[in-house]
Amino acid sequence: MSKQEILSWTSLATSLSVLVFYILINFGWPGLIPDYSARFIKIFFNVFWIAVVIEIIVGISEGNKKIQKDERDFIIEAKGLKIGYNILVITLIIALVQVFISNFTHNFVPNLPFVMETGTIFHFLFIALFTASVGKRATMIYNYRKDY
Numbered sequence: 001m002s003k004q005e006i007l008s009w010t011s012l013a014t015s016l017s018v019l020v021f022y023i024l025i026n027f028g029w030p031g032l033i034p035d036y037s038a039r040f041i042k043i044f045f046n047v048f049w050i051a052v053v054i055e056i057i058v059g060i061s062e063g064n065k066k067i068q069k070d071e072r073d074f075i076i077e078a079k080g081l082k083i084g085y086n087i088l089v090i091t092l093i094i095a096l097v098q099v100f101i102s103n104f105t106h107n108f109v110p111n112l113p114f115v116m117e118t119g120t121i122f123h124f125l126f127i128a129l130f131t132a133s134v135g136k137r138a139t140m141i142y143n144y145r146k147d148y
């Protein structure tokens with residue numbers, strides 16, 4: 001396993017852990033499902049710290065020199081960036097359209113169910129940012145694991 005793939009795995013684990021923490025803390029556990037939130041928080045808290053420790057170890061082991069990348073690494077990173085960028089752009093467009101609809105319809109019909117408040121849009125954009133990061137790293141891991 002190359003250092004780039006190790007960094008992709010740890011970045012995926014870190015982003016996914018932050019995303020799960022954020023969703024559980026801000027939105028809570030769904031009422032229809034038995035409450036396993038304490039277990040999930042414990043699992044993702046441990047995953048987060050393990051990923052951070054691995055990133056620190058890889059950072060220390062490489063010292064002042066950078067990780068050597070070849071053409072394959074650049075192609076895989078470009079594919080990951082493309083997926084992450086597309087996810088982020090689509091979610092930003094959804095948020096902007098939602099803001100426009102909310103402002104436009106709020107004057108005419110104030111109690112529409114699909115109107116979002118500013119705080120909800122902030123939560124949506126924060127989740128979108130980490131979803132794009134997870135999508136980027138998952139694409140990179142898939143391409144590292146794929147046989148060429």
